[in-house]
Every structure is written in C-alpha cells, then in structure tokens.
Amino acid sequence: MTNSSPLTQDELKALVGQAALQYVVPGGIVGVGTGSTVNKFIDALAGMKNEISGAVSSSVASTERLKALGIAVFDANEVESLAVYIDGADEIDRQGYMVKGGGAALTREKIVAALASRFVCIVDESKLVPTLGRFPLPVEVIPMAVQHITRRFAALGGVARLRLKDGQPLVTDNGQQILDVTGLSIKDPSAFESDVNQWPGVVTVGVFAHQKASVCLVGTAQGMVKTFTY
Numbered sequence: 001m002t003n004s005s006p007l008t009q010d011e012l013k014a015l016v017g018q019a020a021l022q023y024v025v026p027g028g029i030v031g032v033g034t035g036s037t038v039n040k041f042i043d044a045l046a047g048m049k050n051e052i053s054g055a056v057s058s059s060v061a062s063t064e065r066l067k068a069l070g071i072a073v074f075d076a077n078e079v080e081s082l083a084v085y086i087d088g089a090d091e092i093d094r095q096g097y098m099v100k101g102g103g104a105a106l107t108r109e110k111i112v113a114a115l116a117s118r119f120v121c122i123v124d125e126s127k128l129v130p131t132l133g134r135f136p137l138p139v140e141v142i143p144m145a146v147q148h149i150t151r152r153f154a155a156l157g158g159v160a161r162l163r164l165k166d167g168q169p170l171v172t173d174n175g176q177q178i179l180d181v182t183g184l185s186i187k188d189p190s191a192f193e194s195d196v197n198q199w200p201g202v203v204t205v206g207v208f209a210h211q212k213a214s215v216c217l218v219g220t221a222q223g224m225v226k227t228f229t230y
C-alpha cells in the first residue's frame with residue numbers, strides 16, 4: 001500500500017480502536033461495548049492489560065474476547081461507576097446522539113454506558129449522519145409485544161421487521177427479540193427515546209440520546225483520526 005492509498009474499513013476500525021486507548025484510565029475498570037470496531041479496541045487494550053484492573057462488558061461476545069486476551073471481566077453490579085465507556089455506533093449525528101444495536105447488544109450497552117462518566121464513540125466516517133434514521137433503528141422487545149409495537153411504528157411512518165438469524169427470530173443475550181425499523185427520521189432524539197421507551201413491551205430503543213457520546217473518534221480514509229467533543 002502506498003501512503004496515498006485510502007485505508008480499508010477494517011484498517012479504520014483498527015485506527016480508532018487504537019486511538020481510544022488514550023481515554024483508558026490507568027488502574028481503572030473500562031466499560032467495553034460490542035461490535036467489530038470495539039473488537040479492534042479490545043485487541044489494542046490487551047497491550048495494556050497489566051495497567052488496568054479489568055472491564056465491564058456489554059455482551060457475551062465481548063466478554064469472551066476480553067477473557068481470551070487475559071482481561072478480567074466484572075459484572076456491572078460489582079461496579080458503582082466507570083470513568084469511561086468505549087463503544088462503536090451505527091450512526092452518530094453532530095450533537096453526539098447515536099443509533100446503536102446493529103450487533104443486538106443495545107440494552108447492555110445502555111446499562112454499561114449509564115455507569116460511565118464519559119462515552120467515547122469510535123467510528124469510521126461512514127457512520128456520520130446529519131439526522132438519525134438512515135440506519136434501521138434496532139429496538140429490543142419482549143416477543144409477545146412484537147405485533148403491537150410494529151403497529152405503533154407504522155403509525156409513525158416506520159416499517160418494523162423482526163431480525164432473523166439462520167431463518168429464526170434472533171434471540172438477544174437477554175432472551176428477547178429485535179425489531180429493525182426503517183423509514184424514520186429522528187429529529188428530536190431525546191424526546192423520541194423517552195417516548196418509545198415507555199411503550200409496553202419495549203425493552204430498549206436503540207437511540208442513545210440520554211447516554212449520548214461525550215467524545216467521538218472518527219477514522220478518515222486518509223488515515224487521520226478526527227476528534228469531536230459534545
């Protein structure tokens with residue numbers, strides 16, 4: 001590769017995963033998200049595993065990866081607060097509001113993010129949007145409410161589809177299901193999150209407005225990391 005070749009998406013994920021290490025507080029416990037970008041962060045974190053006490057993880061998949069690399073994983077109930085939570089996003093807007101849950105881990109991600117003083121979001125440029133709604137919005141739901149919630153999204157102009165895995169409804173780490181909703185334009189993320197969270201049967205809506213990013217590290221194709229603070 002020459003210096004002028006644009007970086008691949010995988011290389012960009014590694015770039016921001018590495019850059020996120022600067023936010024890890026030595027001696028502390030790190031909140032760790034889920035997804036292919038966070039996997040790069042976890043791999044980088046292994047290089048400083050002797051400088052941290054461990055991690056609180058947002059998914060079974062991240063827990064397994066952390067443990068395989070020799071990083072201790074604490075239950076969220078063992079920890080009162082975290083200095084930092086590091087995670088990817090499916091979309092992020094100019095205010096740091098995000099859509100998350102492409103990896104079906106949104107509920108635990110929101111719980112671990114709520115413990116943290118600072119949310120550091122790591123993405124590549126393709127995730128930046130002016131208004132949330134381009135990426136199908138993940139919503140974790142209790143199975144018996146699927147049709148009711150689908151009708152409520154239809155009333156807002158959205159089309160909700162049950163997420164499948166190997167031809168069967170995907171089951172989350174919490175034993176629930178995921179609806180992916182297209183056709184929404186989320187102009188007021190805080191109000192939208194508060195509203196949908198109150199619908200009976202909704203476990204978690206994938207809009208992260210109340211737990212928005214404090215910092216976003218954006219990898220650019222030229223190999224730069226841009227830092228946005230909110």
Ligand SMILES: O=C(CO)[C@H](O)[C@H](O)COP(=O)(O)O
Pocket residue numbers: 033034035036037038087088089090099100101102103104105106109
């Ligand atoms: O919310 C998430 C998982 O539930 C991820 O952060 C989001 O889907 C981004 O993943 P990736 O880094 O693989 O693009």
